[in-house]
Amino acid sequence: MTFTLATWNINSVRLREALVCKLMTEETPDVLCLQECKSPVEKIPLAAFEALGYRFMVARGQKGYNGVAILSKLPITEVAAGDYAGLGHARHIAGRLETGVTIHNFYVPAGGDIPDREVNEKFGQKLDFLTHMRDDFHAATPKKAILVGDLNIAPREDDVWNHKSLLKIVSHTPIEVEHLAQAQDAGSWVDVTRQDIPEGRLYSWWSYRSPDWDAADKGRRLDHIWATPDIAGAAHGSRVLRAARGWEQPSDHAPVFATFDL
Template structure:
């Protein structure tokens, strides 16, 4: 079976349901993982998505913030959801396809503006969330699995517009990068996007604060697709839909794609 998967921080699925429908029509991924849905599950406009062939959904929601959902054209059953760092937030849901592949959809906390856990509780929560993920993968080594989502960290120097300028900016600080590396290594995860596109600047997020985001191009790669080693070689065709950042009333994130032959 060949299927294409996309991950997208939509920044309110109800506000931007038209953009989700546009992606479904124009790109038609078989599986679409959304983060920051900002909606209770029962208010996600599933009927509109079903009309486009997305008959299956697993999700966790909250009113006004957080929230993760996996929409699928392929049969999908729920495979759990974790309360990482005990925050009580809707930041993880997992689904399993009929071929046995488990898809984990994560929305890691952004971490606030100050990269110091003593001065900024949110930054500490972000690090604790990643530590909990790491420990979970060490205790339950994933197999035949894909992990996607807004991980809110740009790990490589070429995942940001300026490594030097962002070293003390939340999302690219050394301690965050190290925590993410430990989390990835704990599950032996392979960064599929960089497996397919090993060199060059690569971004999936551009701030709303930029007057002309495209010209300034001060982006970061915060959105990721990982796979376990037993299926990572089946991945190909990774791409980032930069054009979506110019859609009407866009999210500040854009979709990231990968295709798997499994």
């Protein structure tokens, strides 16, 4: 079976329902993972998505904040919804396809503005969230699994517009990069996007603060698709739909895609 998966921090699924439908209509991914839905599950506009063929959904919702959902043309069953770092946030959902592939959808905390947990509680929560992910993957090694989401970290030097300028900026600090690497290593996860696009600058997020975001191109690759080694070799066709950042009333994130032949 060949299927295409996309991950997208939508920054309010109800506010941007039309953009989700546009993506579904024009790009037709088989599975679409959304983060920052900012909606209780029962208020996600599922009827519009069902009309476009996305008849299956697993989700965790939260009024006004966070929220993750997996919308699928393929049957999918919920298998987990973790409360990472005990925050009580809707930041993880996992579903299993009939092929036995498990899809984890994560929304890692952004971490605030100051990269110091002693003065910024949110930064500490981010590090604790990543540590909890690491410990989970150590405890039960994932197999036949895909992990996607807004992980809120750009790990490589070419995942940001200026490595030296961002070393002290939350999302690219060495301590965050190390915590993410530990979580990735614990599950032996393969960065599918960089497996397919190994060289060159690559971004999935551009700040709302930059009205000329496209020309300035001060981006970061915060959105990721990983796979376990047993299926990572079946992945191909990775891409970032940069054009979506320029749609009307856009999210500040662009969707990231990968196709799997399983």
